[in-house]
Amino acid sequence: ELAKNLGCRAILLQDDTASLRPVSEGGSAACDGLEDYCALATKDWDKVAEFLFAGERKAEVRRTTKETDIYVSLNLDGNGHCDIATGLGFFDHMLEQIGKHGGMDLTIRVKGDLEVDEHHTIEDTALALGECLYQALGSKRGIERYGYALPMDDCLCQVCLDFGGRPWLVWDAEFKxxxxxxxxxxxxxxxxxxLSDAARMNLNVKAEGQNEHHKIEGIFKALARALKMAVKRDIYHFELPSSKGVL
Incomplete structure (x- = not known):
C-alpha cells in the first residue's frame, strides 16, 4: 500500500503474489489491486539481491500482420504462471510446458487466421516468443548461456541450446x-x-520413442529445462560468458 501511495513498486517477502490477486482469483480483499505494484515476490534474499543488482528480465512483444495478431509477455525470473490462448488446444498445452517447467511467467494471446489453416498462428507465435526471449535476456551478462535431456515414458528427448547470438537449428525427430x-x-x-531464428540461439533437438504425444511434449519440456538452465544468472560473476567479449 505504501508503494502504491508513493507511486513506486515494492518487493513482497512472500513466495508469490497470490494474496495480491483479485478476490475473484482467490486473492485477499485487503490486498486487492496491489499486484501491479509488486516488482518481485520472494523469501529468497539471493533473489532480492539479484533483482536489485541486475534488474528485471521482462519483455513484451506485439506482432500484428494481416494473418495474425499476437501478444507475448515474458518474465524470465517468474514462478511458472501461464496464461495462454492461441486457438489451438494442443499448442496451448505445449507452450504451457515452457513457462511451467522453465520457471517463467508467460502470457500468450493469439488471434490467427485458423479458418485458413494453423501455419501462420504457429509460426508467428514462435517468432514473437523468440523475440521476447531475446529482449528479456538483455545484455546476457552473468547467464549460464548453455542449456537438457529428459525421459517421458517411452521417449527420450534432448534439447541443447546456446544463446550465442547465431541462430541455427538441428532437428532429429520424426513423427508418423x-x-x-x-x-x-x-x-x-x-x-x-x-523460435531459434528470433531468439538468436543455436538449438539442437533430438527425440526417440513410439508415442507421438509423449515425444513432442518431452521436447517442449526439455526445451523449458534447457532455457531455465541457460538463462540462470550469477550476479557474483556478472560478465559475458564468451571469450570474444560479445554475444
Missing part, C-alpha cells in the same frame, strides 16, 4: 501421425526453426 490434436506435426520443426 499427420496431426496431434489440432497441430500438424510438420509444424513442429517450423516452430523451433522460427
Amino acid at each position: 501421425r499427420e496431426k496431434i490434436g489440432e497441430m500438424p506435426t510438420e509444424m513442429f520443426l517450423h516452430f523451433f526453426k522460427s
